[in-house]
Amino acid sequence: MLGGVVLTGQTPCTNIFPAAFKPAKHTDSVLEADAKLEQKRILGAIKSQGHLDVPLEEKVDEEVELGWLSEPVDLEDVPCTASISRRFAIEQGEKIRLIDDLSDSGVNGAVQTTESPKPQSLDVVAAMILECLKKLNRFQVLGKTYDLKSAYRQMFISPDSLDKAYIAYFSAREGKVLIRRMLALPFGATRAVFSYLRVAHSMWYIGCKALKLVWSHFFDDFICLASEQESRSVDLAVMTLFRLLGWRVSENKDKPFSKEFSALGVVIDFDGFLSGDVLFKNTDKRVKEVASSLRQAVVDESLSQKDLSRLRGRMLFAGGQLFGRAGRLCISALKSDDQKKEASLDEAAKSAMLKFADLLEAKFPRVVKSCSLDPIYIFTDASYSPDGDKSYCGVG
Numbered sequence: 001m002l003g004g005v006v007l008t009g010q011t012p013c014t015n016i017f018p019a020a021f022k023p024a025k026h027t028d029s030v031l032e033a034d035a036k037l038e039q040k041r042i043l044g045a046i047k048s049q050g051h052l053d054v055p056l057e058e059k060v061d062e063e064v065e066l067g068w069l070s071e072p073v074d075l076e077d078v079p080c081t082a083s084i085s086r087r088f089a090i091e092q093g094e095k096i097r098l099i100d101d102l103s104d105s106g107v108n109g110a111v112q113t114t115e116s117p118k119p120q121s122l123d124v125v126a127a128m129i130l131e132c133l134k135k136l137n138r139f140q141v142l143g144k145t146y147d148l149k150s151a152y153r154q155m156f157i158s159p160d161s162l163d164k165a166y167i168a169y170f171s172a173r174e175g176k177v178l179i180r181r182m183l184a185l186p187f188g189a190t191r192a193v194f195s196y197l198r199v200a201h202s203m204w205y206i207g208c209k210a211l212k213l214v215w216s217h218f219f220d221d222f223i224c225l226a227s228e229q230e231s232r233s234v235d236l237a238v239m240t241l242f243r244l245l246g247w248r249v250s251e252n253k254d255k256p257f258s259k260e261f262s263a264l265g266v267v268i269d270f271d272g273f274l275s276g277d278v279l280f281k282n283t284d285k286r287v288k289e290v291a292s293s294l295r296q297a298v299v300d301e302s303l304s305q306k307d308l309s310r311l312r313g314r315m316l317f318a319g320g321q322l323f324g325r326a327g328r329l330c331i332s333a334l335k336s337d338d339q340k341k342e343a344s345l346d347e348a349a350k351s352a353m354l355k356f357a358d359l360l361e362a363k364f365p366r367v368v369k370s371c372s373l374d375p376i377y378i379f380t381d382a383s384y385s386p387d388g389d390k391s392y393c394g395v396g
Contacts (some may be wrong), residue, residue: 003156005163005185005195007102008110014198020116025109031164032081034106038082042105043075046170047179048087052173055096056089060180063230067151068184069167076178079163083107084179085188087169093289096331097243100167100188107164108190117197120204120216122280122320125223126368129268129278132225133370139227141273142257147151148239149250151220152192203245203366211237220264230326266321269365276370280321281363290318291357298350303343308334315356323364331355 006030049056063069066326078084085105102108132141148154165182185192200217207222208230213234215224226234234380235257247320255261261269265286269279282290297303297311314335319327333352345353 004156006158007107007161007189007191008189009112011111011113011115011191011194012198013114014089016201017117017197018228019099019114022113023327024112026106028110028209029109031083031106032040035083036080038105039075039078039082041166042086043177043179044180046168048170048172049089051089053170056098056169057085057171057173059089059096059098060087063184064180066153068182070181073166073179078179082163082165082166083261086166087149087167093285098187099192100182100186102164102186102188102190108188111211112192113190115194117194119197119200119218119224121218121377122264124216125263126280128150128216128225129368130370130393132214133273133276133278133368136227136273137276137370141225141258141270142231143223143225143261143268143270144231144235144255144257145253145261145263146222146224146242147250147253148220148222148242149248151200151247152187152196155192155196156183157185167205191333194370203241203247206245207238207241211241213238218264223263223268224257226257228257251387267318278368280366280368282321282360284396286318287360287363290314291360294353294357297343298353303345304341305343307347308343311353315379318360319356321366323361323366327356327359330359338363376394 004070008031009024012231056155060069064071083102083105085107086101087098088101091097092198100195129141136282162183165186166179168177168179170176171178197219198220200219204217204222207215213224214226215222215238217223222238224234224238239249239360259273259371262283263282267279267281267283269281272278293314294312295309299309312331313330315327315334319331330352
């Protein structure tokens, strides 16, 4: 990582992530041989995005000021073997996010993987909480989320891959397409995910091994637990670790250890910890966004399979913080068909989506209880014999 992140080629085999081989679609040589034609195709396809042009350019200006992007580059100065990727903006709720499409330019297609890196989920946090309920049940436990500021951008692109790091976008200010070169790791690169998660996992391991921290990581969020008495010392240790490793934490999101804190659109409530209960709840913002999206999708006749797949993913994550299995049953009613472009929802699917929205708005939380530490085994032996004068049907 000291030499930066390479954007193409074989990803390193770390032996810490699940094995999953995925071959490259083409080699670097093929990518470079086709680069000139691809440059012309991509540049010719870039158009104005209307109301998104101004916020896109404002974010570009910020990246230039931070040293993540170069000044504009003339097309004549771009090597004929270099790849140019389209940059565009999308709306995610109230946020505007920039996407660098390294898949369309073929850069991601030149990546070969042997592992499938997985961030730690909220189930890991639940397991941490169960251990705290078991071993620290005489002390009030608090939690905190450390959000790394622009985590991917804190890593830089290897000098050997800068010819694959050109991006182009429509500039409303200039009234034309501009080309720049990325210096910091882009969100749209396949190897960006691999490289960042490898580093995040390493930081997590250092914290566990060297500082004995009770914490987990999910992309740029690190969730840490500590007893109330130790929370200030733990906070100092974590912040010092990040500073020593050269990582910046979002100051505007930095809050003290608390009985209630948020991470990944989920509120974790330790108010009942001493009584043996910890609650996982979707934030009000997530409930409103997902429920609203589901109700709109039910009446949207133009809903595509891609839109449905995206909705299903949001339902899976939000449903993980709901009490019971009713949410899973609703999700299972949504069937995708890759052969069709349109979603074509039947009445059962529409009913399931509306029911899921109602479940979200009811806000029944997922409860992690101390009693779940000890498993309960239930042995059943049921029989039913309709022959003869007597029939038996029993459980037990």
